[in-house]
Amino acid sequence: MAEQAAVHFLATSTVKQEGYSYDQGFIKNEEKKKTLTLAYAAEIGVAKKLKKQWNGMDTGKRMADVGNNIEVRWTSTDAAIVYETDRDTDLLFLVKGATIDDLYIAGFIPIKMAKVEAYKRERPGKALTYWVPLEKLYTYLPNNGAVTTFIDRFTQWV
Numbered sequence: 001m002a003e004q005a006a007v008h009f010l011a012t013s014t015v016k017q018e019g020y021s022y023d024q025g026f027i028k029n030e031e032k033k034k035t036l037t038l039a040y041a042a043e044i045g046v047a048k049k050l051k052k053q054w055n056g057m058d059t060g061k062r063m064a065d066v067g068n069n070i071e072v073r074w075t076s077t078d079a080a081i082v083y084e085t086d087r088d089t090d091l092l093f094l095v096k097g098a099t100i101d102d103l104y105i106a107g108f109i110p111i112k113m114a115k116v117e118a119y120k121r122e123r124p125g126k127a128l129t130y131w132v133p134l135e136k137l138y139t140y141l142p143n144n145g146a147v148t149t150f151i152d153r154f155t156q157w158v
Helices: 004-012 031-051 146-157
Strands: 068-076 080-083 091-096 104-110 129-135
Touching: 004 031, 031 068, 031 091, 031 104, 031 146, 068 080, 080 091, 080 104
Parallel strands: 068 091
Antiparallel strands: 080 129, 091 104
8 A cells, every 4th residue: 555655646746845845865766665555554554553543544634644643654764844834733643664674763852842942943944843853752562552542642641
């Protein structure tokens, strides 16, 4: 399903959305497809783990990737990257792994808690971002049905 979403996105995208060009940083279509497939697989995996709805592709900043308030990022770096335009009321889940078979949730953080001076990265000509080191992410998720209640209460707490 993730690969189908990536192929569909590449076939139908205007390659520009909210001022960001999806061609930036990509060398060729196969690299784009692999990166997008992992990103969509991360979203689908988090949705399954949390037993919440995956909202599909092209959610942009209009709606959460999963459920009502979960943003998901796949990364090959050692940081969760939060954008200034990310909603403060959402939780960011970071997923790592080089293939679909080895994806795992590296941690999560309320976006509001990520947007602090210590994590801020300003680069000339680039959007403001916050880079949260992996070791600063929350990693505890309860098992079974308790995870949804935990996430809902955690969100209210922050």
